[in-house]
Amino acid sequence: MSTGVKVAIGCGIALVVVLIVMVVVAIAGGMLLKNKAGDLTGGLEAQAEATRTVRRLESENPFTAPPDGVVGEERAERFLAVTDDAWDQVGDRVEEMAERGRQMEEGDRAGVGDVALGMRSLGGARVALAEALEERDSSVSEYLWTGITLQRAYESLDLPGASGVPAENLALAGAHRGELAEIFEGDDTDKGFILGMAWTMGAGEGAVRGALGMDTLRPPPGQP
Numbered sequence: 001m002s003t004g005v006k007v008a009i010g011c012g013i014a015l016v017v018v019l020i021v022m023v024v025v026a027i028a029g030g031m032l033l034k035n036k037a038g039d040l041t042g043g044l045e046a047q048a049e050a051t052r053t054v055r056r057l058e059s060e061n062p063f064t065a066p067p068d069g070v071v072g073e074e075r076a077e078r079f080l081a082v083t084d085d086a087w088d089q090v091g092d093r094v095e096e097m098a099e100r101g102r103q104m105e106e107g108d109r110a111g112v113g114d115v116a117l118g119m120r121s122l123g124g125a126r127v128a129l130a131e132a133l134e135e136r137d138s139s140v141s142e143y144l145w146t147g148i149t150l151q152r153a154y155e156s157l158d159l160p161g162a163s164g165v166p167a168e169n170l171a172l173a174g175a176h177r178g179e180l181a182e183i184f185e186g187d188d189t190d191k192g193f194i195l196g197m198a199w200t201m202g203a204g205e206g207a208v209r210g211a212l213g214m215d216t217l218r219p220p221p222g223q224p
Helices: 004-027 032-038 046-061 074-106 113-135 140-155 169-175 177-184 192-204
Strands: none
Touching: 046 113, 046 140, 074 113, 074 140, 074 192, 113 140, 113 192, 140 169, 140 177, 140 192, 169 177, 177 192
16 A cells, blocks of 8 residues: 555545445435535535636645655645645534534434535535635645645654655654644544545545645547
């Protein structure tokens, strides 16, 4: 399993996948009318606009990982700001969804209300993340690469002689230790959900390779 996938799984992608499955099952099973589903996901046009925003940012801000692997303070601050901005918009809803998930594991039956909550959480997270990236003029591939690289540094802070981690990144992780703990520690209800959401959006838009240090993939010519 690649480092990026491990990061995404550890940072909320499991909950993102659960929400996606709930939406697919709901629509396939006819639990919600199409127009109602659009309302619950934040509006179909809002979802389309989020996709357009992510694609545009990827095109306007093509990201290539720096050869030395150093994040830099400005990029780290941008990553943290995007995460905070998006989480401020959807954090309460994600925590509510996770709590319902725990209750269902204990025997509560899922209902239409749970599906609606899942759709609102998923749709709201996509829109919030796209807006946060746009506000900070950041591509999703840059955001993902920064998160993956900072997690590696964060997890190496207490390891003597951490191998392959630039000293500058270790210093950054140490300076932002508390903020990074809110993303990389705990369960899938913390701010890591935003990084998981970014992973799924980035995969859909072909940006994950850029996050892993390869050239960002952009939509084929003529594709909106």
